Amino acid sequence: MDPELPEEIRILQKTVRQFVENELAPHEREIEERNEIPRAVIDAMAGAGLFGIGHDERWGGQGFGKLGYCVAIEQAGRANASLWNVIGASAGLCGTAIEIGGPDEVRERYLPRIFAGEMLGAYALSEPGAGSDAGSLKTAARKQGGEYVIEGFKTFITNAPIADVFVVFANVAPDRGSKGITAFVVERGTEGLTVGPNDEKMGLHGSTTAQLFFSGMRVPAANRVGEEGQGxxxxxxxxxxxxxxxxxxxxxxxxxxxxxxxxxxxxxxxxxxxxxxxxxxxxxxxxxxxxxxxxxxxxxxxxxxxxxxxxxxxxxxxxxxxxxxxxxxxxxxxxxxxxxxxxxxxxxxxxxxxxxxxxxxxxxxxxxxxxxxxxxxxxxx
Amino acid sequence: MKFLVCLKQVPDSTVRVKVGGDRRSIAAEGITWSISPYDEYAIELALERKDADASTVVSVVTVGPARSRDALRQALAMGCDDATLVTSEADLSALDVAKALAAVVNEAKPDVVLCGKQASDDDQGLVGPALAEALGWPHVGMLTKLVPGASGLELWREVEGGHEVWSAAPPVVALVHKSEKEPRYPSLPGIMKAKRKEIPEKDLASCGVTPGAPRPEVALMDLPPQRGQGKVWKLDGDAKGVAEQVAKALREEAKVV
Structure with a gap:
């Protein structure tokens, strides 16, 4: 076991630290006071490549593996925690779900833009009745021709007010319990998707969180992440x-x-x-x-x-x-x-x-x- | 145009330096090492030429212990093309370092050699001029800007209250004081690219250097004395009265005005 970090990870550590301390930390107070992260700051994080760290270069990530991912996030902890929360929900959760689930066609369509920070993602799993017990979620998806019709709602969805794209978990076979859960990519602006107002929280004031409502929301079958029941x-x-x-x-x-x-x-x-x-x-x-x-x-x-x-x-x-x-x-x-x-x-x-x-x-x-x-x-x- | 930047790995400027047990060197334990700041400016100046003209080649070299490889890797991640490490675990005199660098320069044949004007660890500022001397090349100090000019290069240098523009035909050695822009961060793809690059290693013998050039030795290293406690005066009266008492104390007690 080598107790020393690999050379490239040490350079990554130093680079991210300098970026966080010089470019992000000066905005900490402003973010807290305005209850939002200025878009220019999100764009600066994207420009520095932070959204892609730890993700596969094949899909537009920056590489560095999960060790590099963790070392970089540790350094991101040296500025307002809301900043990483935006990246974590977008690339870390939404991106990872697509990266794990596939298929390649969906990965190619979304991941390069998510990992470049050009497109912000959100991860919609939690529901009012399904927090820790996520397997009991009630949002339902019904296949109809080449589409799925999704009904239900989600709560506490980080990035929802600013996200361009959501990974939504819904059940295609409620009688099969968690084995019916299936994941879908839903783009903002999809008919039947409503994003609630920004929730008021104890902390993480720069990071936005909201409810999602799905009413007869139609999602192309080509936007399914993985197979039915793999969600x-x-x-x-x-x-x-x-x-x-x-x-x-x-x-x-x-x-x-x-x-x-x-x-x-x-x-x-x-x-x-x-x-x-x-x-x-x-x-x-x-x-x-x-x-x-x-x-x-x-x-x-x-x-x-x-x-x-x-x-x-x-x-x-x-x-x-x-x-x-x-x-x-x-x-x-x-x-x-x-x-x-x-x-x-x-x-x-x-x-x-x-x-x-x-x-x-x-x-x-x-x-x-x-x-x-x-x-x-x-x-x- | 081909640049060769000579750099030195030094304790990072954020490190709180402690004196070692021998009281003649610093305690190496727990130190974070970085490229010396003036050398970073030199890299930035060279990379700006590369930004302007993609055919520019920027090489880096250092003479130092094996850990110096990190500093070279950092320079590659910033965008330099190749790196050479001349390994010496022993602390060398400036003259020996300059001789080893001269051997690398003679092999690499750059048009311009850039060095930081001094390293931030010992602040001696000897290696650059010694290298120019060893090479028999012209030498310009206090560089702040470098642009191609009619007769070769325009070298901007900072002088008291203004600047001078010198011109030189390559080859030339220039010592960098500052760059207009802060040195760039390595880009993340740059770090991955740097990881895949080989850094060839040479030893002093292959540079034709037998260390032992005469040098002064550090006799004693000490931290500045602890500052004494401040003094609190309780002053009464209006602003004019207080100001008078402060001025009197500064003149008669502190003897600073």
Whole structure:
């Protein structure tokens, strides 16, 4: 096992970090205040190739494998978390679902534009009654000639207000349960598709989220992703990658919070000395550093195994669980170390604290990750 | 036109440098290494010529330990065409480095050799002029811009309060102070392309260099003394009164005005 990242991944790491710190971080506050990411910033991320990292060069991706994907996302954690959320939902979820499901004709039609950031994607799986239990989704698709007619609705769909294209999961055979779930590519503007208003959230204010409503929505059969009934498998495969990305993002955010906390602790003087000399503060920093290190190794390990073709469902679940729970603890400690200033909007710390909370919920709650881990464990016992 | 950029891998400018146990060198542990900033400007100037004329070839070379390969790979990812590594794990004198570089230049036969005006680690600024001397080529310092001119090259250099434009017919060695644009980021396809390129390696012997040129040695390395605590005055009165007290303190106590 080589503990050192490959040379090209190290260059990627440095390049993405410079881009994030110089070109994206200056927009953090503006994004939070405007509740949106200026289009020029999304275009700059596209121009830098961020949408294509970790995706197959055959389909217009930039290559670098899942290890490169995770290393890049970790660095993206050094600016407003909404920024990566747009890429993660577009290329990471929508793109990956199409990449996994195929067929080539659909891949060729959409992936190069999604991975170039010219086309924004969204991933429509969750429903009001089907969150953690995604297999119970109620949106139905009925084949009619060369088309499918889709009825139903979706909720909490990241990028929905700005997406050009959606991967929608619907059931073609409700009597077969999750084995009837099928994925479709739906373009914005399709008749029968309505996008709801932007949801108001606790955090991730630059990232948009909305409901989708399908009423007699007709989708050409040529837009089906994979075969009928393969949708749930595609969804789970996509989530393995998505969870890894989210874990990598958590590591990057936590690292930045830790660095800011250490700097602040050295300069904040109380009782005549910097608070960093207090063991209570030192232990918070030491615990954070230790947990970040562990989470980072978990991410790199799972990503490197994914690149070798291993199935990483268990590892992705463990990594997502540990990294996002770790981020919760590090963000909490960061606010504590910054004291009153950590609670003020003037610093980015309180925003990072709010943004962090969703990571334990979306792309599988911590409880669902534990279900996946325990399920695999007991199956092998 | 053919450019050869000589670069050095140095501790990244974001690294908090610590003095090593011998107190004559820095502690190498945990250091992130990068291309020296002035060398990055040199790469940018050369690549701008390549942007303007695709037939331009930009090569890079470094003399240093094996880890310097990363810096060459970074330069390739930025868009340079080829790279040569002259390996030496030992810390060399500027003169030995210049001699090794001269051997590479004689083999590669570039029209223009660009170096950063100094490396950001030791700030000696010796290698560039020594290389020009070793080659017997003309040498221009403080370069900020490079454009083709009627008689070869127009070399813009920064001088106190303005700039000068020099002209030189290749071959020439120029030392770069700055580029108009910030050095570019490697493009992602550039990184993948760089990954597939071979970086040939040479040793000092194959460059005809036996290290040992006379050099001064570092006797002691030390960090600046810790700054003392600031002083807080409690001043009362109107703005004029306060200003007077501050001016008095700055003159009589701090002795800075």
């Amino acid at each position: 749930f498998r595609i969804a789970l495969g996509t989530l393995d990658v998505g969870r890894l990305g989210l874990a990598a993002h958590s590591v990057g955010i936590a690292q930045r919070l830790l660095e800011a906390s250490a700097r602040y602790a050295k300069t904040r003087v109380q009782f005549g000395k910097p608070i960093a000399v207090n063991q209570g503060i030192q232990w918070m920093l030491a615990d954070g550093a230790t947990e970040i290190h562990a989470a980072r190794l978990m991410v790199y390990d799972a990503a490197a195994r994914a690149d070798k073709g291993e199935r990483i469902t268990q590892r992705a679940a463990m990594t997502k669980l540990f990294a996002t729970e770790m981020l919760g603890r590090v963000a909490d400690a960061a606010v504590q170390i910054h004291g009153g200033m950590g609670y003020m909007r003037e610093l980015w710390i309180e925003r990072a604290y709010r943004d962090a909370r969703i990571t334990r919920i979306y792309e599988g709650t911590s409880e669902v990750q534990r279900m996946v881990i325990a399920g695999g464990l007991l199956e092998d016992a």
